[in-house]
Amino acid sequence: xxxxxxxxxxxxxxxxxxxxxxxxxxxxxxxxxxxxxxxxxxxxxxxxxxxxxxxxxxxxxxxxxxxxxxxxxxxxxxxxxxxxxxxxxxxxxxxxxxxxxxxxxxxxxxxxxxxxxxxxxxxxxxxxxxxxxxxxxxxxxxxxxxxxxxxxxxxxxxxxxxxxxxxxxxxxxxxxxxxxxxxxxxxxxxxxxxxxxxxxxxxxxxxxxxxxxxxxxxxxxxxxxxxxxxxxxxxxxxxxxxxxxxxxxxxxxxxxxxxxxxxxxxxxxxxxxxxxxxxxxxxxxxxxxxxxxxxxxxxxxxxxxxxxxxxxxx
Amino acid sequence: xxxxxxxxxxxxxxxxxxxxxxxxxxxxxxxxxxxxxxxxxxxxxxxxxxxxxxxxxxxxxxxxxxxxxxxxxxxxxxxxxxxxxxxxxxxxxxxxxxxxxxxxxxxxxxxxx
Numbered sequence: 001x002x003x004x005x006x007x008x009x010x011x012x013x014x015x016x017x018x019x020x021x022x023x024x025x026x027x028x029x030x031x032x033x034x035x036x037x038x039x040x041x042x043x044x045x046x047x048x049x050x051x052x053x054x055x056x057x058x059x060x061x062x063x064x065x066x067x068x069x070x071x072x073x074x075x076x077x078x079x080x081x082x083x084x085x086x087x088x089x090x091x092x093x094x095x096x097x098x099x100x101x102x103x104x105x106x107x108x109x110x111x112x113x114x115x116x117x118x119x120x121x122x123x124x125x126x127x128x129x130x131x132x133x134x135x136x137x138x139x140x141x142x143x144x145x146x147x148x149x150x151x152x153x154x155x156x157x158x159x160x161x162x163x164x165x166x167x168x169x170x171x172x173x174x175x176x177x178x179x180x181x182x183x184x185x186x187x188x189x190x191x192x193x194x195x196x197x198x199x200x201x202x203x204x205x206x207x208x209x210x211x212x213x214x215x216x217x218x219x220x221x222x223x224x225x226x227x228x229x230x231x232x233x234x235x236x237x238x239x240x241x242x243x244x245x246x247x248x249x250x251x252x253x254x255x256x257x258x259x260x261x262x263x264x265x266x267x268x269x270x271x272x273x274x275x276x277x278x279x280x281x282x283x284x285x286x287x288x289x290x291x292x293x294x295x296x297x298x299x300x301x302x303x304x305x306x307x308x309x310x311x312x313x314x
Numbered sequence: 315x316x317x318x319x320x321x322x323x324x325x326x327x328x329x330x331x332x333x334x335x336x337x338x339x340x341x342x343x344x345x346x347x348x349x350x351x352x353x354x355x356x357x358x359x360x361x362x363x364x365x366x367x368x369x370x371x372x373x374x375x376x377x378x379x380x381x382x383x384x385x386x387x388x389x390x391x392x393x394x395x396x397x398x399x400x401x402x403x404x405x406x407x408x409x410x411x412x413x414x415x416x417x418x419x420x421x422x423x424x425x426x427x
Contacts, residue, residue, distance in 0.1 A: 003316075006316050006319055006320070007319065010319055010320065010322075010323040013323055013327070014323060014326050014327065014330070017326075017327050017330045017331070017350050018330055020334070020346055020347075020350060021330055021331070021333060021334030021337075021338070021343075021346075021347055021350065022334075026340070026342055026343070029342075029343060029346055030342075030346070033346055033349065033350075036350075036353075037353075040353055040357070043320055043323070043357060043360075044360060046316065046317075046320065047317055047320060047360045047361065047363070047364040047372075047373060048364060048367065048372025048373045049360050049363065049364070049372070049373055049378045049381070051378060051379075051382060052356075052360065052378055052381045052382055052385070055381075055382045055385045055386070056385055059385050059386055059389045060353065060385050060388070060389070063389055064349065064388075064389050064392055067389075067392060067393055067396055068342065068345070068346065068392075068396065070396075071342060071396045071399060071400060072342060074400055074403070075342065075399070075400070075403050075409060087337055087339065091336070091337065092337055094336075095332070095333045095336040095337045096333060098332060098333075098336065099328075099329035099330065099332040099333040099336075100329060102328060102329050102332055103325045103326055103328065103329030106324075106325035106328060106329075106358070107321075107322055107325045110318065110321045110322065110325065110358070110361070113362070113365065117362070117365035117366050118366065119365075119366030119367075119368050119374050120366070120374055120375075120376045121366060121367070121368040121369050121371050121374055121375070122368065122369060124371070124374075124375050124376065125369050125371070136371060136375035137375050137378055137379050137382070139375070140375050140376050140378075140379035141379045141382065141383075144376070145376070145379060145380070148379075148380065148383055149383065152383045152386060152387060155387055155390060156386065156387075156390050159390035159391070159393060159394050162394045162397070163393060163394055163397040166397050166398065166400075166401040168404070216382075218382060218386055299389070302389070302390060302393040303393065305393075305396070305397050305400065306397055306400075306401070308404070
């Protein structure tokens with residue numbers, strides 16, 4: 001990407017960000033945020049970060065957008081949109097001063113970045129062959145910095161526990177309800193029948209190709225999660241009750257396999273999450289395949305939120 | 315120099331998000347503004363990664379991999395924030411954090427969050 005297209009993209013991104021911040025109508029702001037996320041995807045591609053672009057499109061724009069639209073529609077009933085949205089002039093002037101000075105400091109910092117830039121590319125390139133995977137990002141996520149990925153999977157679990165902790169007492173152990181009152185012969189129900197088989201194939205493909213090309217378990221898991229959410233929103237299937245033992249087993253299976261392989265590394269290769277020589281690629285593939293369903297279930301249930309209707313008996 | 319322009323764009327995004335975070339009393343708008351700040355920080359990180367490009371790799375894969383982690387964790391944090399907000403709305407029947415809108419309070423120093 002060069003010259004004019006980059007500047008046009010930057011203008012659009014900044015303009016949309018202003019629109020999101022200044023919009024009075026919550027739905028308009030959220031819609032702007034989804035468009036903003038998709039435009040950012042182009043910026044990531046422009047920075048040669050295709051894996052990040054896919055994650056941003058799937059999670060940053062897609063799942064976060066769906067989450068916020070769901071929240072906006074849930075809050076709409078209570079006069080939410082009519083709340084006065086602006087503060088006094090003094091606060092606004094101070095806020096503008098604060099944001100302009102933060103931006104100025106950041107621009108100055110960017111100007112002081114060292115030249116030539118420090119880089120870990122040579123280290124990654126030297127050790128990539130030992131992992132057996134061709135995509136350096138996957139090698140970083142599952143070999144060089146596997147601990148980060150393990151902790152991230154656990155952070156997602158903790159976030160889900162936090163969301164479930166907000167369940168009203170009367171609704172505990174029941175199903176989160178995200179179904180819309182969709183007509184059983186309507187477009188949503190039709191799409192929810194046609195799309196999931198295709199989506200599942202694409203998700204598995206993205207998982208598999210992630211070893212050597214942009215892709216991987218997070219992107220694949222997000223597609224799986226959205227397919228499941230689509231089916232649940234159309235009312236074709238219900239969300240599992242949060243007390244279900246089977247559901248909890250699905251949630252922890254991926255991280256547990258990851259920890260078990262880490263311990264195997266401690267026993268066999270002298271360090272937690274180290275892989276014995278020649279076994280790196282198969283172990284990485286096992287971790288990815290084990291993590292994807294757990295991540296998909298966690299992401300979908302994070303979006304579905306806590307169960308809230310006390311009258312429905314599971 | 316392309317990546318530097320995107321870096322300045324990221325600095326602008328952080329500023330815009332900060333303004334929204336301070337000025338808008340609605341929690342859902344605050345979550346949006348916080349996400350804009352987050353994407354700005356990610357973009358700065360990606361510019362640093364891009365500057366580390368060498369040996370045919372388009373960018374330093376270590377910060378890029380951390381960014382994937384960051385985007386996923388940001389989603390999880392937003393989900394927790396939204397769940398808190400929805401619960402607050404169910405219990406209180408209102409969601410603004412603006413003290414002036416809470417009619418029982420009398421202090422007017424207007425701290426929102």
